[in-house]
Amino acid sequence: EPEVTQTPSHQVTQMGQEVILRCVPISNHLYFYWYRQILGQKVEFLVSFYNNEISEKSEIFDDQFSVERPDGSNFTLKIRSTKLEDSAMYFCASTVSSRELFFGEGSRLTVL
Amino acid sequence: GENVEQHPSTLSVQEGDSAVIKCTYSDSASNYFPWYKQELGKGPQLIIDIRSNVGEKKDQRIAVTLNKTAKHFSLHITETQPEDSAVYFCAAQKGSGGSNYKLTFGKGTLLTVNP
Numbered sequence: 001e002p003e004v005t006q007t008p009s010h011q012v013t014q015m016g017q018e019v020i021l022r023c024v025p026i027s028n029h030l031y032f033y034w035y036r037q038i039l040g041q042k043v044e045f046l047v048s049f050y051n052n053e054i055s056e057k058s059e060i061f062d063d064q065f066s067v068e069r070p071d072g073s074n075f076t077l078k079i080r081s082t083k084l085e086d087s088a089m090y091f092c093a094s095t096v097s098s099r100e101l102f103f104g105e106g107s108r109l110t111v112l
Numbered sequence: 113g114e115n116v117e118q119h120p121s122t123l124s125v126q127e128g129d130s131a132v133i134k135c136t137y138s139d140s141a142s143n144y145f146p147w148y149k150q151e152l153g154k155g156p157q158l159i160i161d162i163r164s165n166v167g168e169k170k171d172q173r174i175a176v177t178l179n180k181t182a183k184h185f186s187l188h189i190t191e192t193q194p195e196d197s198a199v200y201f202c203a204a205q206k207g208s209g210g211s212n213y214k215l216t217f218g219k220g221t222l223l224t225v226n227p
Binding site: 045056 | 216
């Protein structure tokens, strides 16, 4: 069964460092998303991406965040200068055109 | 924007009992309500969903009900089994396609089914 894969599963970084989280969506999917979940809190929408551009972004997705689909298969989330409050589980999701989002297993980011 | 509240935050039941999780939403324009199950170390997985033109939907031991007037929807699991133990998230969505598939999630319910 096709699945969304994310790497790394866990990354520890120092405050101020750049982090790139990688996702490989399901191959025929067209819409891509990043969500995050701070420990004990809700899963929150960050950004949606379609046709090589951002469709919508939340207030959380400020200038420190960027997304890219560099090669037609990977979908990356970059945090330019990490802050303590960026520590969270980051989920990538994709869909073809139905409403069902397929989520990856997440990348846990710990900022020290 | 949309706000989704979910209760209870934790729920413990005996195997074979039923479990009910309730959610409310704030935006009357929301028209799609999925439920996701998240097992330890995994991403959320869709288990059932309901659209606003339907009041109830059932899939084997799982059912979802929707009350548009009251803006609440519920997940019902009957004959619970230990493998039902997980975190369950409700979500709400408005829009008809593509980039509008942004989901607003509830805070999650940790369901424990005791053998």
